[in-house]
Amino acid sequence: MKISVLSGKGGTGKTLVATNLAAAVRPSQYVDLDVEEPNGYHFLKPRLRETVSVGVPVPRLEEGKCTGCGLCAGVCQFNALAAIKNKVLIFPELCHHCGACSLVCPEKALQEVQREVGTISIGEERDFMQGELQVGEPVAVPLINELKRRVKENGPVFFDCPPGAACAVVHAVEDTDYCLLVTEPTPFGRHDLAIAVRLMEKLGLPFGVLINKGDGKNGDVHQFCREKGSKILAEIPFSLEIAETYSRGELLIQGEKDWLHFFQNLFGKIKEEVGHENHRHPQR
């Protein structure tokens, strides 16, 4: 079972929830897909087994063979090639690795080479994985796809997704069994939750809501969830103690026993939701 933990923006407590869930449900696998700023390892403190490089294919020019015909630049839909005065310039960061330029070149002057975009670190027991995008690298998707390709097939997997609702998030959540949307009971939280819910509806993914830093009131976010028919699975109250525990890089479940039950109980509710969903849509 693959469970995505996401939020409309950063700082809502997505990693707090994902790491505590993964630590409370044993055995399980935690995968940090927030590759621009992975921080789950601060809390889970895994012993790493290996770090592997992840590359993408990009064209390299053999200048001696190039006639400057410009066919390659004409076929590239992403402006990653430019033919100027019979010279070809390549902008590897813009390349989307489709291979069309190498195919179309009549002189076979373009060869595909690997360009490193980031690394993947794997925990000793394979219960932890994280991706780390190289600084300045604009596209996170190849690294996210590679992490997802390596997940364990048995047991629950918790994806700590990138913030927002852009391309990287779509790739992170697609093909998962359930999405847990973490939000805050503020107007900003409601706004970002609305975007995340729209994304879930567009992708046709089952989801539930967790309210973090709850104020005990029946406010905006509750009203939004009622109107949309979105299920609130749990609420974590606003607490200085939780903020201090988080800032020390500790898991909530290592402290009070109640938190271990809270996250195990949350997982139980997610499992129930996935069960209902499978019953409603057996073809999924």
Ligand code: SF4
């Ligand atoms: S591989 Fe595709 S995207 Fe990359 S430079 Fe060639 S045509 Fe453009």
Ligand code: SF4
């Ligand atoms: S298609 Fe080949 S020969 Fe023509 S400009 Fe591009 S690299 Fe040079």
